[in-house]
Amino acid sequence: MRENGPMTRESAPIEDWYDGAYPARTTAKLFSDQRWRLAGAAAAYAVKHSPVWLMPVLTAEVIDIVVEKRPLSQLWVVAAIMAVVIAQNLPLSVLYIRWLSQSVRTVETNLRMSLARRLQELSIGYHRRMSAGVLQAKIVRDVENVVEASRQTFDSTMGAVSTLAGALVLTAVRTPEFLPVFLVTVPIAAGLVFATRRRMKDRNAAFRKQVEAMSARVSEMTHLIPITRAHALENRELDRLDGTLVGVRDAGIRLDMLNGRFGALAWITFQLLSVACLIGAAWAAYTGTFDLTPGDIVMLSSYFMQLTGSVTVLMNLAPVITKGLESVRSMADVLSEEDIEHNDGKMSVPAVDGRVTFEQVAYQYDDAAAPAISDLTLDVPAGETIALVGPSGSGKSTVLNMVIGFLRPTSGRILVDGQDMAELDLRSYRKHIAVVPQESLLFEGSVRDNVTYGSKDLSDEVVLAALSDANAAGFVEEMGGLHAVIGERGSRLSGGQRQRIAIARALIRNPRVLVLDEATSALDGTSERLVQQALERLMAGRTTFVVAHRLSTIRGADRIAVMENGRIVEVGSHAELVASGGAYAALSTSS
Incomplete structure (x- = not known):
């Protein structure tokens, strides 16, 4: 594959190895040629995102300087560090967006080109069996779902992971006694995701099928408009479309309700944990159980809020990832279809007499x-x-x-x-x-x-x-x-x-x-x-x-x-x- 462009005809075609039965593995392979850009984007994100997990420590330092009446010069040093940490966000954000966008857009182009190429290779019998609207939905909607899921997953995962890593490291350095409390959130998050994973997969599959049916119906309706109008059958066509649209609506509502319940449960769980951490830190400082300063209490509260927020973000990715993986499975209907016209390696026909x-x-x-x-x-x-x-x-x-x-x-x-x-x-x-x-x-x-x-x-x-x-x-x-x-x-x-x-x-x-x-x-x-x-x-x-x-x-x-x-x-x-x-x-x- 070219370093700065879409897949060429000489590259290994995606359809040769695409496997809808293992969508996560297939998605990883789709991005394998972009790994160096993605690594650069990850490094740029980690640095540009550093104010999020550095500011609580610096804020704690400012509070302790004021409470402990330290020399004022220390305040100016902390202020200068804060300014540098914040200012670096601009150039590194530009670098991050460029590398991530190049990676995602290249995969997007390659996927659409592979789907189009496969459609040109598939037999006429296949095209007669399949609705043009369904095939259009795969090229447009399914590829868009994969791209958006990949982008959101990378954005949110990098933000959450870098915040978690920074918060855990600095907590371990300043207040190691509270590190076990922070680590409790991980298994709780995993349990919630596991409990709803199968239902999310099923609801996304049902919703995708309804959308494909709608695309096929709309394609058919637009093609038949002259005949429909000529025979005054507009209401009949609208009734047929209405049933399909209601199916999409109902499947979408069921999916949204599941995602909403999942998100609300996650938010309540981690907000309660955040309150527990704040009260626990205040109690420890008040009773002298641990050697905590006022700045440490503020830092721990901020970090736990960040921690629970990051875990919530990761959990809320579950519906997005599930939707993207379902689209990866959907595209296998085309990319893994074997009813193709095989021509490679066969005898070329430079001229025809006509018998x-x-x-x-x-x-x-x-x-x-x-x-x-x-x-x-x-x-x-x-x-x-x-x-x-x-x-x-x-x-x-x-x-x-x-x-x-x-x-x-x-x-x-x-x-x-x-x-x-x-x-x-x-x-x-x-x-x-x-x-x-x-x-x-x-x-x-x-x-x-x-x-x-x-x-x-x-x-x-x-x-x-x-x-x-x-x-x-x-x-x-x-x-x-x-x-x-x-x-x-x-x-x-x-x-x-x-x-x-x-x-x-x-x-x-x-x-x-x-x-x-x-x-x-x-x-x-x-x-x-x-x-x-x-x-x-x-x-x-x-x-x-x-x-x-x-x-x-x-x-x-x-x-x-x-x-x-x-x-x-x-x-x-x-x-x-x-x-x-x-x-x-x-x-x-x-x-």
């Missing part, structure tokens, strides 16, 4: 009772356009996903130019693929940004030529040119315009294999004609897999494969299949 062969391919989804694809054998020569037709659930989309490499056959194999896809680095293979789905995925940015996604160094002339071939140059010019902003998910564009931007993006890539998944099904007649013209330019000379419900859009395909129940029942050109009077002819008649 795709299915050899007795079968595929069954994990949660399905029957295979989605069965014994599929199909040879698609380079440059051929093949259309897949059939009723919903016949396996068309599954075939497309296997062509892209999103799904791998349960049995059989798929060959690309004679090479088994299972042996290929799919990242390099996909550089030669372009996909135009039913609903084009655009992002907030300019037209140029969306068209050149993944190919930023292209000239404006090349981009404009792609837009022209995609029948998009006219409306792009009307919008203001290449740098016109299209809005979130292309909200400023119509469906047909979004599709043509997606086609221009595909043209820019100059793919050898093209996947068209219902690319015109949601368009009106005028938009469909413009998009179809653009698609014909895009498909020229490329191996193309087309799925379409409108048979009129695939009549020009070189071959049409008719699918039923995961099997190909007939293959041929439009004219051949109509003439044969089989399944395709029946579909043509019904459409």
Whole structure:
């Protein structure tokens, strides 16, 4: 890892060793590369915090100088020491904050980058199972919980430990008789933490699950707002969200009540101990049991207040630490997930001719009772356009996903130019693929940004030529040119315009294999004609897999494969299949 920056691609990835079953150990390892900064921060804190535990001794000295009528010069010496002890706080505080912030922020960046990297590696099946809102909560909220818990723990622990250490050492030097009284607080604190630890863990886990459910619901609600508004279902969506929010509220109240009871019990216990120490010191001085000066009584009272305050602070960290550790466990859902696409070490694909062969391919989804694809054998020569037709659930989309490499056959194999896809680095293979789905995925940015996604160094002339071939140059010019902003998910564009931007993006890539998944099904007649013209330019000379419900859009395909129940029942050109009077002819008649 770089000394002053986030994890690089060459560093050992966090996900390789992350273990949610042991969150404390995992958290320690997250900060292992920052140990020298943290050590420097701890040293700076100990010194800058020294006035807290030095001032009671110096105050006691001032009191004794006055009571015992010592020379006034001693008072000025103590005053000078006090001033120096206080003044050093500023530079060392700055140094402490810098080192701690660098450490915590570096871990924060590394965690988020590791989560993002893992999300890019996880299979498409995993992403279909998981809610985008839940995954977003892990990257945003869980990382924030870990970072804040780490920062608060370091701040509070350093303050409490340095105060305890200073108070105990100086008490041992000046009044060793009271040292055992101070040490009683430690086992009491440990007992209280132990008694509530399990309940805190359970309540934090329950609260986290409710928050993740809320994130998923909010993400779904915002995505469905156009449909909700169009069907006047606003109140129904609010009712659904209300139930989730009530769950978060109730889980939060239960967690807050437990933390509140814990904090109140700790405060009462240590305040009573503090009063007992003050009365005990006064009694010892009054009766002459120990040789205590008035300054010693003030010092002991101050130290015990600091001692009980420090132990209370440490105890109150229990809810914070528990919350952070629960977030460490939560992130393991992503970082320790094994359903990933393995590409490292496999054969790179520098070029693709475009021949795709299915050899007795079968595929069954994990949660399905029957295979989605069965014994599929199909040879698609380079440059051929093949259309897949059939009723919903016949396996068309599954075939497309296997062509892209999103799904791998349960049995059989798929060959690309004679090479088994299972042996290929799919990242390099996909550089030669372009996909135009039913609903084009655009992002907030300019037209140029969306068209050149993944190919930023292209000239404006090349981009404009792609837009022209995609029948998009006219409306792009009307919008203001290449740098016109299209809005979130292309909200400023119509469906047909979004599709043509997606086609221009595909043209820019100059793919050898093209996947068209219902690319015109949601368009009106005028938009469909413009998009179809653009698609014909895009498909020229490329191996193309087309799925379409409108048979009129695939009549020009070189071959049409008719699918039923995961099997190909007939293959041929439009004219051949109509003439044969089989399944395709029946579909043509019904459409």
